[in-house]
Amino acid sequence: MTPREGQNNIFLSLSIYQTKPLKKEGAMNFKISEFCHFVNGKNNLVALFNALTLGVVILDKETAKIFREAKGGIVSAEMIESFCSNGENDLLDQLVKNKLVFPLGQQVDLEDYTKIQAGLGYKRIGILYLLMTDVCNLSCGYCFVENLMPKNHTFSKMTPEVARFGIDLFAESLGKSDGIEEPQIIFYGGEPLVNFNVVREALEYITKSKADGRLPDNTSITINTNGTLINDGIATILKKVDNLNIAISLDGPKEIHDLCRPYHNGIGSYEDVMKGYQCLQNNGVDAGFCCTINRHNVEQLDQIARWFVDELGAKSLGFNILIESRKASKVRGDVKYYAELTAQKIIDSFRFFREKGIYEDRIMRKVNAFIDGHIYYHDCGGCGQQIVMSPNGMVGVCQGYLGTKKYFTNPDSKFDPLEHPFWEQWRHRSPLFMPQCKNCIALSTCGGGCPYSADLRNGSIWELDDIFCIHAKTTVEFLIKDLIEQTTSSK
Ligand code: SF4
Ligand code: SF4
Structure with missing residues (x-):
């Protein structure tokens, strides 16, 4: 058979696990990978994407059809080669190299899956959360820390001794962990600046x-602060701290922010947040923003993104996808609609940020994994990579459980989070170990969202974080379509 005229196939090598060059012996049949997904793009192009190893080959619709319609997922070498019109590249070799097909009888999918799962076993701690207090001076309608506290909860503030214990424990765990490039210590709450004297001592x-x-x-x-308590005294102290990031929670302009982030007396906090931000600026302290996406701002998220950049001059921003219990969803309305809108608005904002050279953490984590072709095992440090120090000295894996203290323990002198069963369990909580995820297009780019949210909504950390799933799948499909567009426009 001769190659067809007018084929428009593009080969991209994003595959992380390279195969040996293919030796063709006589008539060969090939199996289409069980991780292969088809994504339709512009100009009648279709991407074949290996969701496990991230290999991509872009084909025209006609060529893609033979793979889509292959009986039993099996195609012959002769059939594939009949569609190759590019003299330099061999379509079959590219498909094999990108793990989209492999010789029938080989166990390539299984071998890759096992190899990638093995990458998850590393014991390492790289993040310390110091929950300075569970008290907050605001009463945000959606707060998963404050609103989900048990009725009999006693609020407290961290002492300097507990802060030092947490920092020492972190230093010790870090010393036993390989491959942590940039360790992080995060001050969190409640509102950490409610306990600023201890924050200052901990910084020292x-x-x-x-x-x-x-x-x-x-x-x-x-x-991580709501920004309302920042004054010149605090800013002067923060100015002297090396390698410090301030993340101020701000949900948009006043009329949007105040809807969900009021004081306990119901008065909006926007004016005081802006005073705090201004105070940091006046004292030469850099600050970024953290915007929680909720039903009160999701419709306008792309305008809010522009507002952050144009009005506030933000250079970086982080979107948080709201954690919501099923009970709250019932009151607030259709989750699917909200999740789909959130996913789309994050993408719309990303397009704008990309033009402006702004870094938005939520989507950039996935973009980086996709572009670099590396497996994104976890979307949060809670998956075995962090220590959370509660105000009263307990140590846990995730700050979401501050109220219930599930997955928290009282450490004794021999306590080692790297060897503790909570951390062992959470370390493996990744789509790569969840049977529900095996056929998902976002398998290696999603990281599994928030296990706490999965537990809250669906009863176990091993269930899906269903709101996040919609975001993860929409994002990877967008990235593949965008790749098709960018590749064809640069040709
Ligand atoms: S599980 Fe959720 S709440 Fe807990 S640390 Fe991870 S992202 Fe945060
Ligand atoms: S999007 Fe959901 S189903 Fe897909 S891999 Fe991620 S957690 Fe699993």
């Missing part, structure tokens, strides 16, 4: 620990 202790060589010099510090 971190600086001292770096000087003593117990913590690496490049350990970054982040303070």
